[in-house]
Every structure is written in C-alpha cells, then in structure tokens.
Amino acid sequence: MRIAERADAALGRLDRSALKFFLLWLRKPVGLGAALPSGGPLARAMAREIDTATPGAVVELGGGTGVITQALLDAGIAPEDLIVIEREPELFTILRKRFPQLAVIKADARDLAGVLRAHGITRVKAVASGLPLLNIPDPICQQIVAQAFAAMGSDGIYLQYTYGPTSPLPLRLQKPLGLEGKRVSWVPMNLPPASVWRYRKRALDT
Numbered sequence: 001m002r003i004a005e006r007a008d009a010a011l012g013r014l015d016r017s018a019l020k021f022f023l024l025w026l027r028k029p030v031g032l033g034a035a036l037p038s039g040g041p042l043a044r045a046m047a048r049e050i051d052t053a054t055p056g057a058v059v060e061l062g063g064g065t066g067v068i069t070q071a072l073l074d075a076g077i078a079p080e081d082l083i084v085i086e087r088e089p090e091l092f093t094i095l096r097k098r099f100p101q102l103a104v105i106k107a108d109a110r111d112l113a114g115v116l117r118a119h120g121i122t123r124v125k126a127v128a129s130g131l132p133l134l135n136i137p138d139p140i141c142q143q144i145v146a147q148a149f150a151a152m153g154s155d156g157i158y159l160q161y162t163y164g165p166t167s168p169l170p171l172r173l174q175k176p177l178g179l180e181g182k183r184v185s186w187v188p189m190n191l192p193p194a195s196v197w198r199y200r201k202r203a204l205d206t
C-alpha cells in the first residue's frame, strides 16, 4: 500500500486538507512543526485575543490549512483586514481556494516588512502566528518578530501558540526587542494540548 493510501486510511476521519498537511509534515517535519492542523478550540483561543473594535489589519503567519484563519473571520475580523502568509506552495493553494476573499500571500515570514509594503498595509494591530518558532533559529525568529512589531503601534500584540511548557519566544529574544509575554490560554482539548502566548511592547519606565 502506498504511503498516501496508508495515511488516508489512518486519517479517514479528517478532511482532505488535514491529510495533505499530514503528508507534507512527513516530508518537512521541521518546517511544519506539527503533524496536524490546530483544532477549533485552539484556533478560537487565538482569535478571541484580538479586539475587533480596534482599527487595523491582522496578519496571520503560517496559515497552514486555514483553521486559525477561519476562527479569525468567525470572531469578526473583516476579510479586508486579514492578511495570511504561508510559505509552503501546497498549503498556499489550499488557503487560496478556501479563502478567495482574503489576501493570501505565498511568502516567507522573514520577508514580512516587504510583503506589507508591497500590499500597501500600513496599520497592523495584531499578528497571529502559527509558525513553529521553536524550530526556527534565534536570529531568524528575532528578525520575524522585530518586523511584526515594527509594523504595529505600541499597543500591537503578537500571538503565538506552543505545545511546550514555556514561552515559545524565549526571554533572550524578548528582552532585546523590548517585549513582555504572558500565557493567555491553555487549551487541553487540542492535539497535542497547547498554550497561547501574547507578547506586547514593554511599557517604558518614566
């Protein structure tokens, strides 16, 4: 039996896009960082951290198959305010088909500033990241998060989920960027269980 058929049988209850995600993970485990897309409860825990009343765009990094994208829309983020960045061509294609109303961009999150410039996006209020931060080398991680905060005002938030017990953005990276992090949700109903962390600019001492 071919690997695709075996995986299909094993994952019979999951939809086709989750199967494609799983097959891609078999080939690129480090780049994907998870064997399966996030579950609905985790996606909703990310989305509820974003204040829909505040003006500004929301950028999703590492959209995958669009589970968090859908939760952001369901939470009331206007389609014209949502930008989704995904590096993997196969996942980009899934996102493009699933969300024709959104700006879905095939790009590396390392090029965030350039992507926002190219799309004329000047005001970002939140970044929702599904990137496998723990698999990304420190300098690249710092580059991505620094660009995210450069695009946001002082009240901008960077949301990141993790399967680990500690902050997915280590203190050694938070400090030089002037950030503080807080675990805002614990989602035991995800596979595997996950936490959502929220990072903000530290208030300046006066």
Ligand SMILES: C[S@@+](CC[C@H](N)C(=O)[O-])C[C@H]1O[C@@H](n2cnc3c(N)ncnc32)[C@H](O)[C@@H]1O
Residues within 6 Å of the ligand: 031, 032, 033, 034, 036, 037, 038, 061, 062, 063, 064, 065, 066, 067, 068, 085, 086, 087, 088, 091, 107, 108, 109, 110, 129, 130, 131, 132
């Ligand atoms: C753990 S998966 C999360 C997918 C989806 N957000 C979810 O929660 O189900 C990580 C996603 O980030 C994407 N990714 C990893 N590194 C990236 C990068 N440097 N730029 C853009 N996307 C990236 C992967 O292709 C994958 O879709």
